[in-house]
Amino acid sequence: MAKKRQVTLTDIAATLGVAPMTVSRVVNRNGYVSDETREKVLQAVKTMNYRPNGVARNLKRQRTETVGLVLGDISNPYSAELANAVRERLWSSGYNLFICISEHSATEDITAFESLVDHNVDGIIVATRSNEEGDEHLRDIVDSNMPVVVIGRDFQYEGVDHVAADNLTGGYEATQHLIDLGHRRIGFIGADIKNRGSLKRLQGYLNALKTHDIEVDERLVTGRKEAISGVPGYSTEKMGYEGMKRLLSLPNPPTAVFARNDFTAIGAMTAIKEAGLGIPGDIAIVGFDDIPMATHTSPPLTTVRQPMRLQGQLAAEMLLRRIGDEETPERKERILNCELIIRESTVLPG
Amino acid sequence: MAKKRQVTLTDIAATLGVAPMTVSRVVNRNGYVSDETREKVLQAVKTMNYRPNGVARNLKRQRTETVGLVLGDISNPYSAELANAVRERLWSSGYNLFICISEHSATEDITAFESLVDHNVDGIIVATRSNEEGDEHLRDIVDSNMPVVVIGRDFQYEGVDHVAADNLTGGYEATQHLIDLGHRRIGFIGADIKNRGSLKRLQGYLNALKTHDIEVDERLVTGRKEAISGVPGYSTEKMGYEGMKRLLSLPNPPTAVFARNDFTAIGAMTAIKEAGLGIPGDIAIVGFDDIPMATHTSPPLTTVRQPMRLQGQLAAEMLLRRIGDEETPERKERILNCELIIRESTVLPG
DNA sequence: GCGGAATAAGTTAACGTTAACTTATTAACA
DNA sequence: TGTTAATAAGTTAACGTTAACTTATTCCGC
Structure with a gap:
């Protein structure tokens, strides 16, 4: 289990009959060492495969x-x-x-x-x-x-x-954008509505709906429930795909969707296409992050750019x-x- | 620059009038310590904000x-x-x-x-x-x-x-697949042909062309030249986009493209679409890696799955x-x- | 009651390095 | 010639922890 004992600076010093500090000075290019002594040390370092012990060094230097x-x-x-x-x-x-x-x-x-x-x-x-x-x-x-x-x-x-x-404002503006386009049934994919307290993007979405007196339909908010450890978890394209399929199976599906991040949005886009629907003609979609991939989706993704x-x-x-x-x-x-x-x-x- | 001196195990021991080893035994739940002593140590640890010095510990333990x-x-x-x-x-x-x-x-x-x-x-x-x-x-x-x-x-x-x-075989098979479909003008995006020695995927592509007596047209191989440091670098969707545009501007563009990885392929797909061309009708494309995103492209990407x-x-x-x-x-x-x-x-x- | 094991400590020294200081010699300058 | 600075070392002890060992006491089983 323990690694073989390594050659130490003190070993080199003993071999050459110099002080450990002299070896240290050569290795760290610090202080004064004669050319002759330096050459001898460097040669021994190479021959004996010496490597400084960084842990010991860190302990002494405290950095x-x-x-x-x-x-x-x-x-x-x-x-x-x-x-x-x-x-x-x-x-x-x-x-x-x-x-x-x-x-x-x-x-x-x-x-x-x-x-x-x-x-x-x-x-x-x-x-x-x-x-x-x-x-x-x-x-x-x-x-x-x-x-x-x-x-x-x-x-x-x-x-x-x-x-x-500013995820709160970002979520608000994404939703506002969809509202400005005339959408009133707007879904959110990527989290359970219970996570509103910790997910500002979801809260921003809800705030925008409220500002426009659009009633919140909880069935339009879909995502993984809290994990056992209490961590809401992250949102993937898989979640986007499955969440979108869930929304599309509703009796009254949304006409627009705000996805928690671009990854999620991209998954949702696939589900829309597989259902034979058009983007944005049948369903408009907004992501979040503006990852490089967002410009390469089909069609290119409207998103909230995060700095x-x-x-x-x-x-x-x-x-x-x-x-x-x-x-x-x-x-x-x-x-x-x-x-x-x-x-x-x-x-x-x- | 140096951090403030931290409370040490020895400080705790001095404060309580016990040996440092006793504090160590409590902190590491090792050896024997009476309940009374343990409580005193734990209390002092909390009161004095003691944290073990991992570097010192690592030096001693050698792991x-x-x-x-x-x-x-x-x-x-x-x-x-x-x-x-x-x-x-x-x-x-x-x-x-x-x-x-x-x-x-x-x-x-x-x-x-x-x-x-x-x-x-x-x-x-x-x-x-x-x-x-x-x-x-x-x-x-x-x-x-x-x-x-x-x-x-x-x-x-x-x-x-x-x-x-096995990138060599993977690159060979990707190219073989395109050849089997009837393609003879096949491009490679993601590297300069000079990098064939270190890029097995490129070598596999070239091998497949050779096996089928398809002449290599170097203009069909496009990517960043070696960086100054001699590192070929990595291939991005940006490189895919720009490389594809370069290939499309050739007098005799390829009918199929093998991209160095899925990211690169996705960028190339965007360039194809922007040129008003269809995939695979006008240009077929193969990526490499099978990243999760590859199933969500439009159309879904043929690729070589890397384990x-x-x-x-x-x-x-x-x-x-x-x-x-x-x-x-x-x-x-x-x-x-x-x-x-x-x-x-x-x-x-x- | 005796012996062995468990409990509860404390002691010693090591891990490998370097900051700070000391000592000796030589060179340069006034 | 004397003083100061540079050069070239070596010495001391510290960084914070723990493996290995020692010592003393108590408990349990025979």
Whole structure:
């Protein structure tokens, strides 16, 4: 189970009859070493396959120049773009990024957090959905002085910065767009109506209906019920496909649908087509996120563009501020505007 | 820059007048501690916000129960599925997974490897494209006894297991399928023909043409040239869109196209439609990977299914074998079959 | 009552590295 | 010639934890 004992810096030093600090100076290109001694050390390093023990180094230095990012649904291109934005911003400041996945449960959240804390990362960015147990662990972690920033997670805690897209307004505007086009029977695919409290997009949809005195028909809201662990879960194209089929089987199907994200919308589109119906002629559809794929659907998808790169960049900057500051900075919150992108899934060209 | 000094186990012990080992026993639920002492320790742990220093612990224990996974193009759902398969298999054996991204360059490869090694992960799975500098670093890492498994990377080294999909046969069969349908002008989108040596799918395409005495028209092979660092790079839907437009502008455009992956194929489909052409009536198209989205395109995409989950699972198992074994096991290589999945982008229904 | 095992600690030293400091010598400049 | 700075090391001890071992007491079974 345990790895074979590795050659240590002290072994090299003993072999060459120099001090371990001399070997360290050569390896880290730090301080003064004569050319002759340097060559001898480098040769021994190569010959004896010495690799520095990063854990020992981290213990002594109390820094790792590594940041952790906890993601939920990595199959959604949203996650990829977020991760890349975070990574690029951190890289430019000399930090490495470790990504952990927490997809289904509070347990996965906690494991991811603990694992990163165990490795003494210099800070953590959390981009998974909120759940009570995970939040409690996050609070503990923050209380022990770990810099933390959350993205799109409904977690309010002094000392934790918060970046999110304005999902509430985004959901409202998506629904408003359909209402402006004359739709009154508007479905929502991707969540159970019970999740309105934690899903701002669903709440925005409901708000728009209410503003226009359109009665909410709960049968038009379809999605997976809460999982056992209390995490609402993520929405996939499969859910879109099945949810759309469910809506189409209603006695009075919707004429328009707002899907929780683009992935879900794309699945719904397939179900519409398989039923021999036209988009948007028979059913108009709006997604959310504006993933690259949204321009390649048939027809191209109307969607709400979420500023993924900006979220990632801001979160990284906020975290760097926390890492760099001796005092815990006051909490910052940025709610970023989304943008309705109208394409041909709701409006015919010309 | 340095984090505030954290409460240590020794601080707790001093405060309570017990030995540090006693605190350790309570925290780690190990050994014998009286109920009275346990309560006192737990109370102090909470009051003083003590968190174990994982780095110190890892240094002493020489194990982290963490594995690193280096991924290239995480925006491709292939990566998500691979990561999830790896994660699930490792989780069931008590290991955590840290994912690093290395997308564009050997430098990113090296940084990812070094960062993981620095944290003394128990092993590394590498799923990025091969490049000489990265390979050299990998060899060094392996020589210092780090267990390593590669996925889909053309890297042969004693002590490193290899899992891959049979891209050569997959590319051959995709092209064969188009030839069987009567196509003789078949394009390839996603890479420059110079990359044939490192891109098995491209080589398979060329092999199939050769088998059928179909002359290779280099103008029909289109994609990004090698990046500066020598890494061919990854293929996106954008490349598919632009590549298809390039092929359509030829005096004698292809009647069929094999795209390097599904993402690329989806982009090409958009270009075909924008040109007012039909799929497969005017141009047939085959992708590669069979990502979930492939069934939702319009028309559904013919593709070569890559066994992503099985690759991830096998790689994880191979790595666990290496981690668990005192001796370095002999090298294992598994090349997994792909499967041609015929949908409506090449063959009309009925 | 005796012996062995369990309980409940404490002690020792190690894990591998480096920040901070000390010592000695040499070179440069006024 | 004297002073200061640079060069080239070596020494000390710390980072925070735990594996392995020791010591003392109590409990249980024969």
